[in-house]
Amino acid sequence: MANTMANTKAMRAAAQREAKKKRRISYSIIFILPAFIFYTAFVIYPTLNSVNLSFTSWDGVSDQVRYIGFDNFKEMLHSERVYNALKNTLILSVSLVVLENIVALLLAMLVDQVRWAKSLFRSVFYFPVLLSGIVMGFVWAIIFNFNFGVISQLLDRIGLSEWKIDWLGDPNYALLAIIITTVWKGSGYYMIIYLAGLQGIPPELNEAAAIDGANRAQRFRHITFPLLAGAMTVSVMLSMIGALKIFDQIAVMTDGGPGFATETLTYIVYKVGFGELRQGYGTALSLVLFVLILAISLIQVKLLRRREVQM
Amino acid sequence: MAMNKKTVALSVSSVMALSLVLSACGGNNNASNGGANASASSSSSSSAPASEAAVKKDVTFSVGYATGDPSTKQAMADAIAAFTKANPNIKIKDISEGGSMAYLDWLKTKEAVGEFPDLIEMRDTQLFAEAGKIAELPQEWLDLIADPPALNGKHYTAPIAGTVPQGIIYSKKAYEKAGVTAEPKTYDEFLAIQEKLKASGITPLTFGGKDIFHWGFWVNKFFMDDMFADDPHWNAKRTKGEVSFADEGPMRAMTDFTELFTKGYIDKGWASTADNQTASMLVTGKAAQLFSGPWMFAQISQADPNFEYSWYPVPDRQGRIVVNGLNNLQGWAISTDASKDADKQAAMTAFIKFFFSKDQYTKYLQAVNGIPTTKETIAYEASPQMKRVLEVMNDPNTIKSMQINAFWGEDQMPTQWRNWFYKLAQEWLVNGKFSAEYMKKADAEWDANVKANAAAK
Numbered sequence: 001m002a003n004t005m006a007n008t009k010a011m012r013a014a015a016q017r018e019a020k021k022k023r024r025i026s027y028s029i030i031f032i033l034p035a036f037i038f039y040t041a042f043v044i045y046p047t048l049n050s051v052n053l054s055f056t057s058w059d060g061v062s063d064q065v066r067y068i069g070f071d072n073f074k075e076m077l078h079s080e081r082v083y084n085a086l087k088n089t090l091i092l093s094v095s096l097v098v099l100e101n102i103v104a105l106l107l108a109m110l111v112d113q114v115r116w117a118k119s120l121f122r123s124v125f126y127f128p129v130l131l132s133g134i135v136m137g138f139v140w141a142i143i144f145n146f147n148f149g150v151i152s153q154l155l156d157r158i159g160l161s162e163w164k165i166d167w168l169g170d171p172n173y174a175l176l177a178i179i180i181t182t183v184w185k186g187s188g189y190y191m192i193i194y195l196a197g198l199q200g201i202p203p204e205l206n207e208a209a210a211i212d213g214a215n216r217a218q219r220f221r222h223i224t225f226p227l228l229a230g231a232m233t234v235s236v237m238l239s240m241i242g243a244l245k246i247f248d249q250i251a252v253m254t255d256g257g258p259g260f261a262t263e264t265l266t267y268i269v270y271k272v273g274f275g276e277l278r279q280g281y282g283t284a285l286s287l288v289l290f291v292l293i294l295a296i297s298l299i300q301v302k303l304l305r306r307r308e309v310q311m
Numbered sequence: 312m313a314m315n316k317k318t319v320a321l322s323v324s325s326v327m328a329l330s331l332v333l334s335a336c337g338g339n340n341n342a343s344n345g346g347a348n349a350s351a352s353s354s355s356s357s358s359a360p361a362s363e364a365a366v367k368k369d370v371t372f373s374v375g376y377a378t379g380d381p382s383t384k385q386a387m388a389d390a391i392a393a394f395t396k397a398n399p400n401i402k403i404k405d406i407s408e409g410g411s412m413a414y415l416d417w418l419k420t421k422e423a424v425g426e427f428p429d430l431i432e433m434r435d436t437q438l439f440a441e442a443g444k445i446a447e448l449p450q451e452w453l454d455l456i457a458d459p460p461a462l463n464g465k466h467y468t469a470p471i472a473g474t475v476p477q478g479i480i481y482s483k484k485a486y487e488k489a490g491v492t493a494e495p496k497t498y499d500e501f502l503a504i505q506e507k508l509k510a511s512g513i514t515p516l517t518f519g520g521k522d523i524f525h526w527g528f529w530v531n532k533f534f535m536d537d538m539f540a541d542d543p544h545w546n547a548k549r550t551k552g553e554v555s556f557a558d559e560g561p562m563r564a565m566t567d568f569t570e571l572f573t574k575g576y577i578d579k580g581w582a583s584t585a586d587n588q589t590a591s592m593l594v595t596g597k598a599a600q601l602f603s604g605p606w607m608f609a610q611i612s613q614a615d616p617n618f619e620y621s622w623y624p625v626p627d628r629q630g631r632i633v634v635n636g637l638n639n640l641q642g643w644a645i646s647t648d649a650s651k652d653a654d655k656q657a658a659m660t661a662f663i664k665f666f667f668s669k670d671q672y673t674k675y676l677q678a679v680n681g682i683p684t685t686k687e688t689i690a691y692e693a694s695p696q697m698k699r700v701l702e703v704m705n706d707p708n709t710i711k712s713m714q715i716n717a718f719w720g721e722d723q724m725p726t727q728w729r730n731w732f733y734k735l736a737q738e739w740l741v742n743g744k745f746s747a748e749y750m751k752k753a754d755a756e757w758d759a760n761v762k763a764n765a766a767a768k
Contacts, residue, residue, distance in 0.1 A: 057763060057766035057767045058767060059442075059763075059764065059767035060419060060422075060423055061419065061422060061438065061439065061442040061444060062441070062442040062443070062767060062768065063442070063443065064767070064768065066766060066767065068766060141583070144583065145580070145583050145584075145588075146579065146580025146582075146583045146584070147578070147580045147583075147584060147588070147592060147597060148588065148591070149583075152580075164579075166579060166580050166582055166583055167583070168521075168582060168583040169520070169521075169580060169581065169582020169583045169741075170582070170741065171741050255521075255523065256734070257582065257734060257737050258520075258582045258737040258738070258740075258741045259734055259735065259737040259738025259739075259740075259741055259742075260734055260738060261738070261741070271416075274416050274419045274420050274423065275413060275415065275416040275419070275727065275730060276727035276730075276731065276760075277419070277438070277726060277727050277763075277764070277767070278727070278763055279423075280767075281763075
């Protein structure tokens with residue numbers, strides 16, 4: 001009798017647990033569903049559709065879509081312009097990842113150690129992040145302008161006109177100008193990530209090292225830097241993805257020029273797809289870009305995770 | 312200010328007389344000369360009462376036009392504001408945007424995101440007409456225009472203004488200082504002027520190379536001189552593979568173009584100078600000349616009302632004056648979607664009638680220094696510079712041609728080729744090495760574009 005009651009209680013409890021579990025799943029579905037519908041409609045469907053479009057010769061204007069097999073992919077393999085864009089993308093990505101992270105780390109250490117007006121410094125360094133890429137691009141394009149820009153005007157005033165550079169019109173400097181602009185805009189964001197990492201390092205580790213006679217450089221190398229590995233993984237990955245997708249600055253500052261000198265993969269996708277009426281080809285290029293970002297991100301995460309230190 | 316007074320003193324009649332000749336419409340003027348109201352009533356047909364009834368409803372339509380030239384942009388915005396003030400039930404959503412993006416790129420982007428304007432300043436008419444994105448114009452619109460252009464017998468556009476030529480806008484002071492006393496009669500004389508200006512210590516030419524459309528001015532000047540003036544069907548021959556960009560004419564055209572840069576006639580900062588900065592370059596004395604059209608006159612006078620300047624066409628190597636002067640397929644167009652909405656169409660028709668009405672159209676043309684395209688006679692006070700433009704256009708010895716992208720039918724250039732070619736020109740200019748190899752690339756790209764466009768159909 002006692003056994004039967006115990007069994008019944010256990011069964012009831014199990015049924016209640018089961019019902020609770022079902023309710024939890026139902027609630028989860030209800031909460032997830034709206035986002036899932038939007039995500040499917042605006043991200044998953046267009047992404048899958050772009051795979052479909054990449055096998056067509058669609059011009060983006062007419063209603064007719066013709067399938068041309070792998071022609072778009074074959075063409076890009078033989079395109080000098082695509083290789084040039086790939087080269088520019090890699091140069092920009094590597095430069096931006098290195099510079100943005102170095103500058104961000106330096107800013108974070110500065111803000112972390114400053115004794116007064118910490119919030120002010122943090123806000124000042126973070127401010128460029130809040131500007132839209134387009135606005136910032138216009139501002140820097142004016143600064144770099146050969147005839148009316150601040151740099152040129154300054155050189156004119158001090159009699160060094162021959163030192164003037166057409167930053168955005170000279171292929172030797174145009175990428176550099178974009179790198180400077182992007183580092184200025186992006187470093188503040190990564191500074192916040194590094195700052196959070198720095199503030200998570202227990203001060204006693206540094207104090208103990210200092211008592212043991214370690215100088216600043218040694219403390220940075222053996223304590224700060226290893227313990228920032230987590231922040232670095234995030235920052236490096238985000239800055240790499242951002243660099244691979246760079247668009248605004250190029251659109252506003254150089255339009256991919258002079259010539260094709262600053263065209264990147266993202267920009268060529270846009271130019272080919274919209275400007276040159278080859279939506280099919282542009283979509284095929286965007287798929288290649290997607291695969292490239294995915295591969296680089298996965299490799300990066302794998303490599304950077306190895307050196308992370310667990311506290 | 313003095314310049315403006317002088318302007319007023321100049322003939323109204325010359326523009327009035329010339330405008331008829333220039334818009335190639337002379338005789339066919341059955342419309343009333345009685346101004347805006349007369350114009351509207353003269354074109355009223357059986358559909359007019361329906362339209363008038365419809366426009367009393369609250370209607371909204373969108374409009375898109377090229378904003379590269381500040382004077383044109385302002386004149387368009389003024390026309391829209393004046394119309395909506397007079398017609399409070401009609402709202403016009405002006406979705407035109409500035410920036411350095413080419414107008415075709417912008418329009419194509421709008422089409423892709425489902426924001427294609429209802430009323431559009433159409434430039435690549437054949438492309439959008441063949442894609443079914445623009446509709447044939449209602450008869451009421453065509454009745455306003457003297458010589459509406461047709462593509463395969465169908466009218467898709469109402470020309471906003473007649474084609475105006477590019478030429479040299481020069482600082483009189485800089486010419487005086489360099490000892491230049493007369494306009495050039497040959498291209499060699501033109502080059503001699505550049506040498507004199509350079510020797511006098513001023514940069515001879517400013518160039519708005521940051522804006523891709525600005526490249527079309529000089530590139531097309533040489534293309535027209537060396538290709539289209541003698542062979543208006545050159546594009547069709549290129550498509551058939553009968554001619555090449557590496558042939559003598561195009562090679563000479565681009566060699567002459569390149570020399571303007573390599574000989575130091577064009578300002579070093581060409582790549583980062585925007586079209587709307589060229590007026591400042593001129594009036595501040597940073598450069599002596601600008602190769603552009605009469606739409607710049609207002610901008611220059613606004614930048615410095617005391618700046619003294621003049622305009623002349625640049626002769627070709629044979630001493631001929633070849634200008635961009637034939638009317639083309641560009642103009643106001645209606646999107647196919649909007650044409651299916653009777654209320655929108657009626658509202659747009661009301662706007663178009665207002666736009667081309669005597670008072671409003673006169674204001675517009677005066678602001679942009681344009682040439683009228685309406686049946687109705689339009690007269691406005693021409694500045695001395697504009698008077699010179701009209702003289703050139705009215706000279707029987709002037710050879711009128713078209714820019715490479717303005718041809719249609721079999722002579723149509725693959726739409727995407729133009730901006731690509733301008734980019735290619737930038738590439739050889741920054742590399743400092745122009746050669747036939749680049750022109751062979753131009754052939755290859757043209758062929759690839761023709762093939763791609765055919766594949767898309």
